[in-house]
Amino acid sequence: MSIETGYSRAGHTVPPEDPQALGPDAAPESVARTICLRLLEQKARSRAELRTAMLKKGVPAETAERLLDRYAEVGLVDDGALAQTYALAQHRERGLARRAVAHKLRHRGLGDEVIEGALAQIDSGSERAAARTLAEKKLRSLAAYGPEVQQRRLIGLLARRGYSPGLAYEVVRELVNSIDPLDSA
Numbered sequence: 001m002s003i004e005t006g007y008s009r010a011g012h013t014v015p016p017e018d019p020q021a022l023g024p025d026a027a028p029e030s031v032a033r034t035i036c037l038r039l040l041e042q043k044a045r046s047r048a049e050l051r052t053a054m055l056k057k058g059v060p061a062e063t064a065e066r067l068l069d070r071y072a073e074v075g076l077v078d079d080g081a082l083a084q085t086y087a088l089a090q091h092r093e094r095g096l097a098r099r100a101v102a103h104k105l106r107h108r109g110l111g112d113e114v115i116e117g118a119l120a121q122i123d124s125g126s127e128r129a130a131a132r133t134l135a136e137k138k139l140r141s142l143a144a145y146g147p148e149v150q151q152r153r154l155i156g157l158l159a160r161r162g163y164s165p166g167l168a169y170e171v172v173r174e175l176v177n178s179i180d181p182l183d184s185a
Helices: 028-042 047-056 061-074 079-094 098-107 112-119 124-140 147-160 165-177
Strands: 007-009 012-014
Touching: 028 047, 028 061, 047 061, 079 098, 079 112, 079 124, 098 112, 124 147, 124 165, 147 165
Parallel strands: none
Antiparallel strands: 007 012
């Protein structure tokens, strides 16, 4: 099938995402609704992500805002809840530090107030525990290397996950110094 009429996947016809392919009489509200619902079907999206997608597809800005306001009223779009859930998941599952989580939330188009609210649930104790867990996990694969190499690689890992240099050095120093040299032999 052509792009204008949709395409077939596993026996199902999937309608095209191109607004022009919806036909010349497609109302902007209908196009906007279709775009939003398809995106929200895949995963939770921020208001900014949905707005950007609609504007890319040629939906007028006022139509996009009106639809986003309505979706916020009924609870389909909630930046605060999205930020809370996303921040906790990134911190707990991926071991990201507050700084890295904030960067990801900004990238999703969330505002500073929403980000600060989401980051409030990540305290310094949980950040330190997550850093230690990451370093312990990685240290197992570094057993064949000397302490200097282990420290350098662990600090690099923690830096890439957004941890401050001070915290990274402290956690790695504690971890590498706690290893009994007779255990690794």
